[in-house]
Amino acid sequence: MTPDRLSALAMFAVLVGGLVWLVRWVRQSLSWRPVWDRFRREPLALAGLAFVLVLVSVAILAPVLPLRDPNHGYYELLPLNGRPLAPGATFLLGSDANGRDLLSRTLWGARVSLIIGCLANFSALALGISLGSVAAYFGGWMDMVLMRFTDIMMAFPVVLFSIALIGILYSSGLHGNLLVIAAVIALFYWTAVARIVRAQVLSIKEKEFVEAARALGTHPIRILAKHIFPHLMPIIIVYGTIGIATTITVESILSFIGIGVQPPTADWGVMVNDGVTFMQIAPWLVIVPGLMILLTVLAFNLLGDGLRDALDPRERALFRGAIGGVAAGGGGLATGQRATLEPGLEVAAPGTFEVEEASG
């Protein structure tokens, strides 16, 4: 049992255990049980959840599954004219033009996409939530600085600037580094998250229980952590899922263009790019990885959508504002950021009409 496989099995065990614990905790929690019940009644959301779980499991278990090495090209199995093998007995989904097993590459590609997607999304969330809530709570110049800075970041054409940033690093040997790609993607998304969180915190901080806590002399950090943060959970949960859809799409775009993940690492965007030239004689090379991206993004969207509906159907307006804001403020809409499903009424876009802006 190699260390790869051991850690894969261990991670999978942690995942299963964690999920089981989570479900059991939710079922006996007073505030979360109703959410769970509502969620269970949405077939599409459940379908999304199922797909996500299967995908994540496969991604984690990839070293353990009986798959060929995704980066190894079996040139000796290719015919003399180098034609990719069609799906069949040797390769279930066929091979690519380098003799690599497409099935294996597709499943291993899930790992890369999920890793970058999750990393980018969670760093964006972490940064956005901390900065947004602090700025909103303390107000004053901190708030102004944050707002101005996010205004500036949102003015950049996202995909183009990401390409520029990564491209500049291209010649320095850092290209292809997953962390760098995730960092660049997160660089743009945290601003959108920050604005939404800020809006939410602004409205919460006027509530009586917060005033009461302040009157009691509670330390601001404690107020933020104990009183305000729990009210941000719904946003975090919904963004945590839908955001992954967005970041995965952006990552696939960067890889497709050629400055994201580098060969020979298997990645869906790279695979589509590689397959374009063979579209006429081996269309599965383009169809399969593209379809995987579509299904993954779809699944996360459905999941997030369902969570949002389940979390509080009454406060849909609040969420609409929130989610629309991410989509709009995230920038470069048609180039991938539009992975959210239910856009908002009060679209929190840079500089556009916002209740807080006009009054502050």
Added chain:
Amino acid sequence: MTAYIVRRLLWMVFVLFGVAAITFVVAFMVPGDPARLYAGTNASPAAIRSIHHQLGLDRPLIVQFVDYIWRVLPPIPIIKPHGLDFGYSYRYAAPVLPAILERFPATAELAIAGVFFEVIIGMPIGILSAIRPGSFWDRATMVFTFVGLAAPPFWLGLIFLFVFGFLLPIFPIGGYGGLFAPQYLVLPALTLGLGGAAYYARLLRACLLDILETDYVRTARAKGLTERQVVLRHAIPNALTVIVTQLGMDLGYFLAGVVVIETVFAWPGIGKQAVDAIFTLDIPLVMGTVLFGAILIVTANLVVDISYTFLDPRVRYS
């Protein structure tokens, strides 16, 4: 209202300044000596030092920054005869801004066409499914919007190219026929617009559903207006503000260069130019395009904001 507009204009100036600052920082992070690239590969060390001095690269960074901002600003009569200097492209051996402007009409055409398709496809779908929630039509559009939002744009574009350009040779296979050759525009604009259409369909549907539940719509219905009148005269106009905001911003983002679509369809716009520039290590051209795109986005936002004052009276009096 003028106060609002003035505030917005000041905001725009500030944001653009910030963008220029960040662009400057990133452009100077480039590994390698810009002077050497500029001077040409066979230059002697003395020549490079002289170019270094000419380009002002031996001055303190803050002086270079101020000079950069000064060069970027448009020319002002008497005070400043030259301007709009976005840098110098090593690969083309020409200033950056003219190179961008040469390719910009193609991008603009694509952007406008993309927004057009978004509206043409998205709005009717959204309206119809809001009117008949839960019906077969509503479910069908839901499926469409799911897929439209989830499909990666480059993949969708490739499938379109293959099916409608090659298998059924209706459209040309990528490329550009000049500003007035619509057959080249259809597939890329359609790909661009489809994702957005899905979004607008849902946006409209959500807004309309909300509006149709409000008191004043109930009043209108009680007054005896037909459903069609209710929708057309009361519901849609209120939803329009949101749509228009979104459209304005979309246009801004599209104008900044839709890299993916331009690459797949070999559309000679500023996005593709920037991507090509990356692979030829032409950093000034890339950063110049970024700056240009940011200016467009900020301008689009400003226009949307100002139009908001006309569309939504509440803003004027806040």
Added chain:
Amino acid sequence: MKRRPTAWLAVMAAGTILLPACANNTPTGGETPTSGGTLTISFKDDLKTLDPAIGYDTDSWSIERQIYNGLLDYDGFTTNLKADIAEKMPVITNDGKTYTFKIRKGVKFSNGREVTADDFKYSWERMLDPKTNGPMTGGPFWGVLTGSADFFNGRATSISGLKVLDPNTLEVDLDTPNQSFLNIVAMPFGFVVPKEAVAAAGTDFAHKPMGTGPFVLDKWTAGQLIVLKKNPSYFGTKPYLNEVDAQIGVTPEVAILRMQSGQMDLPQPDINIPSAQYVQLSADPKWKNRVVTTPNVDIWYLAMNPTMKPFDKLEVRKAFNYAINKASQAKILAGRAVINNGIQAPPMPGYVPNYNPLGLDANGQNIQKAKDLLAQAGYGPSKPFPPQTLVYPKANADSDREAAAVQQDLAAIGVTVNLQGLAFSAFLDVTGKPNTTAFSYNGWIQDFPDPSDFIDPILTCSAANVTANGSNVAFYCNKSADALADKARGDTNATERLNLYKQFQDVVAGQDFPWVPMYSTVEANVSSTRVHGYHLHPVWPLVVTSIWVTGAAASASAS
């Protein structure tokens, strides 16, 4: 020349004879050529330059050939030289050290001025001037001119060996005889340019060319389109076509798709069509007869710079030579490659068949030996081999796959390789500079049909002694090997000459190993049914003067 090939030929040193140039492409059926029409071709990347003093790749040469002329040219599609702007072949005196060219009267630049011998002296000096930054400065080919050394060093302001005896006579003096000098003169570097046009264009002559050729540059929209129009006052055989449109920025796949839809005539005429399209077109009954193939005179190799670590160790370079699976590379090219362990290509005389000094297996490998050699060099678990970056040109879809295969082969012996694909012009820049690139994937196609072309510009010390735009990308310099090449250059005894070149090959591919030679390719090109008279030329990447078109014009012309 880097990249691009054409047809077959065989060569002998003193005087050239050929093999039928159109080996696989018989002229399409005996129809009479029609005048007029536009030919649409494509290039993937924008051309680097149209300045003949600088252009050294097949893209540039394809178009330059239509805009300019030189003293000599190749006769039809053979490898025989004939006089072009010269009235007749030069008179050679002084034991092969003096060439006297008589220049035809009445040859005009497209601005109307008549060409004189002064123009040639000016053009050649400009081409060799260090200030022009061209690749011929420093002398891989032209260094044999008397007075060139001083000119390169800046000690003289003109080349004493170029003498204008009268407005129509140019005398060229060489230091030592050079059997391939006439071929050198026929290269695009020898094309004549008008000094007033160069002065008017300033630094931009590359984009505003002017010559004497059958076509003139009508328009060059950067990154989009190049339009050539017929030159009505051309002195030579007029072409049939009125116009040539070159669409730029079109990937080969799209170009071929367009051809199949009637929107393109010659997709990427100067390079091989990508493997996927080759497989597909060869299987398509409608297109398989439009595909023409012919062996190329080229060699594709990995260059390892012995002046940069870790390639300074001979064991390392030898290890790499045992590690690469050349059969995989051939498969990636859809079988259009022949494994080659030497430095000369199969059609070239002096080629040693079945050359295998290292005793490699059928795939061109011996993996165990590769690992052993690395261990010998001191690398192992305690001292892992430092990761290397393989720089390669992103010429087409096959390039990425070829590089990936090399990456995999080296991973099998414990070497991690990162891939860096660059656009061709950027690739030329970084590989042409000393101390910049340690490891790269290169191809070299003949400039002219002589074995010295595969040695002098790319494996000699003078070729390594450049500051930029060099072609000796391994920066290989071995003085004793150089001596062999020097001796062979002027040797009038053909057999002895070929022998010397074989010895040179033994030093490079059997002893020093600055390269991992991999394969020589077979060229495949395709043309649309409108095109007639399309032949692959032994030397020029594209010859347009023999082509005529019929039927409706290809419709996809950009504005």
